[in-house]
Amino acid sequence: MKRLLSIELEKLWKNRASKVLVITYFVLLTLIALLASVNFSIIGIDFRLADLGIFNFPFIWHANTWLASILKIFLAIVIVSMMANEYTYGTLKQNLIDGLSKKEFVLSKVLTVSLFALVSTLFIFIMTLILGYSFSSYTETSIVFTDLQYIVAYFIKLIAFFSFCLFLGVWVKRSAFAIGFILLWFIGEQVIQGLLYKFVFETRQALNQVAQFFPMESMSNLIKEPISRFQLYKTIENQIGGQASIKDYDVHWYQIAIVIFWTAFFIYMSYKILKKRDL
Template identity: 55%
Template sequence: MYRLLSIEFQKIFKNRISKILVIIYFSLLLLLFLISNIEFELFGIPIRIADQGIFNFPFIWHFNTYVADYFKIFFAVVIVSMMANEYTYGTLKQNLIDGFTKKEVILSKFLSIIVFSFISTILVFAITLFLGLRFSSYDEPSIIFSQLEYVLGYFIKLVAFFSFCLFLSVLIKRSAFALGFLIFWYIFEFLSHGIIKYVFLKEKEKTDTLVDKIYDFFPFESMSNIVVEPYTRVNFIKTIGTQVGMGNLKDYSVHFSSILIVLCWIFIFIFSSYQLLKRRDL
């Protein structure tokens, strides 16, 4: 296992572009520190982010894991380009000649995904804990360490997303086309969901329908269901919602069923990647 990881890390950090993207990815996570200094006006009312309760425990676990998830696209490029380079430069074929099995090739990629996802999760945990201890109105341990399931959800989302990227890079072999298909599939899920629900079936309600429940099993939708948007939990958003007569009926919890669906997708992506590589003549 150590040998597989060592080789993968050498491939990443000896490639200048991959190394830069990894540095950008982890640097962006550190930008979570800057959120506390953001100030803006809404309808002429000055609003400072730090005063809206987003750094209060336990809400900060929800908010930071959701925001940090936006930055994962940078490491996704690294994963896709790594696999594409394996085909382009014959590295994959050379590894097999050197004694690697195709199973070890996929395993090495998956292990690197887990390691980087874990490092990212630990970094987000540390940043969140620091900001919470500095700005939160609550300092009781029982409150500080409640709702840590958002951190677990963040880790699983990363592993699933990067596993999807790995599968596409094995399937398509070209980094640009693989990333293009990733974007296409995201848009397809979003648009087809809305078109079927609101155009064809003419659903008026915002609550869950049969269409929503079906789409809950789609890759991107299932990942997004683990950690849902936290913005409507922010103080000034809730205040505006109350004033216009909109109650807060949304469920923000991390559900085991959502995690289970995404774990199944991780297995499907990794197993399919191995099967594709196994049957492919290199």
């Protein structure tokens, strides 16, 4: 496994665009920390995000992993490009000639995306601890490590999404088309949900019971948006006459199971496509 991983990392290191995207990704993650000390002004009111409680334990685990998951598209581009370059530059065929089996080739890609997910998760974990201990009003150990479920969910979500990107890279073979297909897939799921809600299901709850099995939706459900958990959001919602929303923000085992299924499916399909394809 170490040999397979070293082969992939060497390819990435020699690709300037991949290095730039990876560095950009981690720089943007670091900017989350800088937001804590920035003063914002809205309709004449000055405030800092740190003063709103966004960096309080244990809420910060939810907020940071959700924000970080939005930026995963940068690594997705690296993964799709990594696969597309194998076809463009003929390195895939050369690896197979040199004795690498198709199974080992797919495994090397899986190891690479797993490493990306692990490093990103560790980075978020450390950064969250630093931010939390710097700005949180609650630093008791029992509170600090209450919501580590979001770190686990973040890691699983990245593995799943990167496996999906790997599958598209193997299937489509062109990075631009593969990235476009990710957007089309997301839009397709939303359109299907809209049609089901209009013609099949009477309630949003009934629709969600089915939609949770969709690939992109299942990944999204692992870490739901945290904005509506803000006390400020609830206050504004009440002032404009709305009813405070009741939402389940927890990470459930069955949601993880669905995402793991799709992860295994995309990895398996990547191998099956590559196995049948004449290179």
